[in-house]
Amino acid sequence: MPIKTQNDLPAKEILERENIFVMDENRAMHQNIRQLEIAIVNLMPLKEDTELQILRSLSNTPIQVNVTFVATSTHEATHTSLSHLNQFYQTFDDIKNRNFDGLIITGAPVEQLEYEEIDYWDEICQIMEWSKTHVFSTLHLCWGAQAGLYYHYGIPKHMLAKKKFGVYAHKVKNRKIPLVRGFDDVFYAPHSRHTEVRKADIEKVDKLTILAESDEAGVFLIMNDDGRQIFVMGHPEYDRYTLHNEYIRDKKKGLPIDLPVNYYPDDDDTQRPLLQWRSHGNILYSNWLNYYVYQGVPYEFINYNEIYGK
Template structure:
């Protein structure tokens, strides 16, 4: 099945060129099935790229998915046009009465700030609590994952001496988990962050299960059973060139930028990187959507009302 997104969303053209089936509204209503309803709260600066990356992954399964783009209600993005936001995004205050099979919250460029100093922290805390009652399964990425384990479990984040940046090998610690089904023992995952959360801070009674970690990069993926959420601290959704774009952006600043590790062939930024994580990205999102499909109530009104 295809993914149902607004006809004029820039991601539509990109995904169609890649062979991903994109469903129009008129076609969707003719199918006598209930699509999986997934919301995307996009906090990333380059919203169009992030929309495309996550629509690609959620639209690659055999199930029909309806993607709703959501924004923080009172926050005005600086890097995306007001027309784009007004046309394709709905404020969370508008969708909070609705229920979703799945809800994704992305990272944000606010890692070095204390959580409480982020301008939209109070609303994001309400969003986290709302996912526990109005969402069947959540998927939080990078800073949003750090924020979620801080909000729900009181875990802190720690600033690193330098940016953790590149492709790092990770261990599959829970091959029996439905979310890790089909994963290799050794997984290459893009990492791009200034902070980390630590294993020793996981509360003993939290129900948090470590699914993947790295000896170099630390915690990567947690399953929060109690809140029906995956907490992904890294970026399997990244395109082949995303780290290169970040490197060039940072290199133009006074602070400069170190080369991303294990990324450019021969550490030569003129060489095109080789994508060795794409298959695992599709596998993780496919497993998440399959688990959601297998367990979500058919009646939307029952979502969030059962354990």
């Protein structure tokens, strides 16, 4: 899929080296097609790494995607340069009068805080409320999934005894639902979190369906009844070394951290980590784009209030 980016986005050069078709603004101007408009609310501290991971995950269908990166205005980023944010990111105020085909809300390293204690919580609530009328389908990742379940359905999160950290096996449920089309019976996905949302709480909400879960890591994939809200409890977009970098970082800080589960060959952190989740991560993003974004929206840019009668 051609991904449309700004000409000088640093991730563009890396994606091109991986033979991923990235179209800059100049070439896109000469394309007479209906591209999908996808906004990405990037809450991760290392924003450039997350940009690359998500763009790579979105690159596996023939659909052309125009990506708009969004950063919160109520939180000052400390791990990404101000020049990068000013050049490549917009704020919610910049986009709130636009409509988007899809929205991605990433994870964030704040799950040990209560939602209301987070400095940008009110802004995230505004974005999630806005998404009901300005976005066709929203993909929530990790903390973004927990936050979305809490905001939309009142489902709480719970602290874990220790960090859920590693690559876990998951089983597919409700195979007939298009979001998991092409999945194997068992697939792997990374997790990196201190909190969880419990299956029993999700099952109390009639509008929600669990599509995949793990005996060790719990619920992984949830969807509401019309596919406009999808919740992913892990990080299928992570690259090979993301968990490794987190592990080394926490060790250097003296934080309590175990080896990532099912990650290093023979549990030897000097060996190259095994990449076991890329194919299913790509399928998940492709199915979301195809069945819940592209197939659902008309060719002309849409008025979501008219479609949903709100």
